[in-house]
Amino acid sequence: MSRYNIAVLVGSLRKESFNRRLATALARLAPAEFTFKQLEIGDLPLYNQDDDAHQAAPVKRLKAEIQAANGLLFVTPEYNRSIPGVLKNAIDHASRPYGQSAFAGKSAGVIGVSVGAIGTAIAQQHLRGVLAYLDVATLGQPEAFIQAKEGLFDEAGEIGPGSRDFLQKWMDRYVAWIRHHAT
Template sequence: MAILKEKALPMTGPYTVGVFVGSLRKDSLNRKLAKALVELAPSEFKFEFVDIAALPHYNEDEDADPPAAWKEFREKVKPLDALLFVTPEYNRSVPGVLKNALDVGSRPYGQSVWEGKPAAVVSASPGGIGGFGANHHLRQSLVFLNVPAMQQPEAYIGGANKLFDENGQIANDGTRKFLHGFMDAFAHWVELHAKRA
């Protein structure tokens, strides 16, 4: 983290960051974590949580006359400066709802709304490896979509079921410090890679 801070550039934001949570569960640990990350981020960031729950499954047959939900989603993502993905791991991969969102946003072919937007990936799980499989499967898709994902620091948050207090705040000072540093590093990453009009 010290190296990243030494190289930090003055921010020229504000930057609008879309937040994509891979869990639909009402009491989702990953949604709590996403909210905590937003609170720890530099003031130059404006965050928009992008709903992916209602997106119909991607079907190429419908590209000629896409569902309204696809259009609204693509219009929401296109002007974003950067992307923050926070996801659990399902069967060593990303939840289907998040993969579907990537597919919907990437089509029609040649009109991807993800193109070139800097991103960060955080995975969280009650298990010890913190969603490692989902984190790396997501990164594999982002490479193809030409989304530059921050490589370091990596964030696999294990024991996430014990991470929050009764108010939904991060209860562990060490974890809070790590996540604060993660968001500082992400700010630097966005400053280096975000496309400015």
């Protein structure tokens, strides 16, 4: 049986963020041959092109973890109708210097949760545009714009019954996408 290692980039630094909780709960919906590792992005310096020739240790670590992964999962909140700066910073670091992107040829899923009624729809669309430029094959359907409300997570941190079927179908499609495109 093949093993699939998935690098998870959560666009929130808050330890108890809805998106971190979603990333953890989604991983539990995947088959046993899939392992999910949430990558550290909070220790990255601000991206500065002057540093491309001498990338900091956290940047090298991030790039190596992405390169070693069979697929990617982006779980992002929506900040001011776009992706959070910390996530964009991580993407900028891992994709530089030009021609040495850790993302090239990878496949990914994009999902997120927010208290707003439209979930993270606009942030996800912005992120998809960035990922397309970086040669990341991104799962298009089903889209999942999740609103954080009572019952999304149960007391054990699992996906609640009202959202479980939908998110299980999303995960099943994501798993098929990664198996088809795995690097």
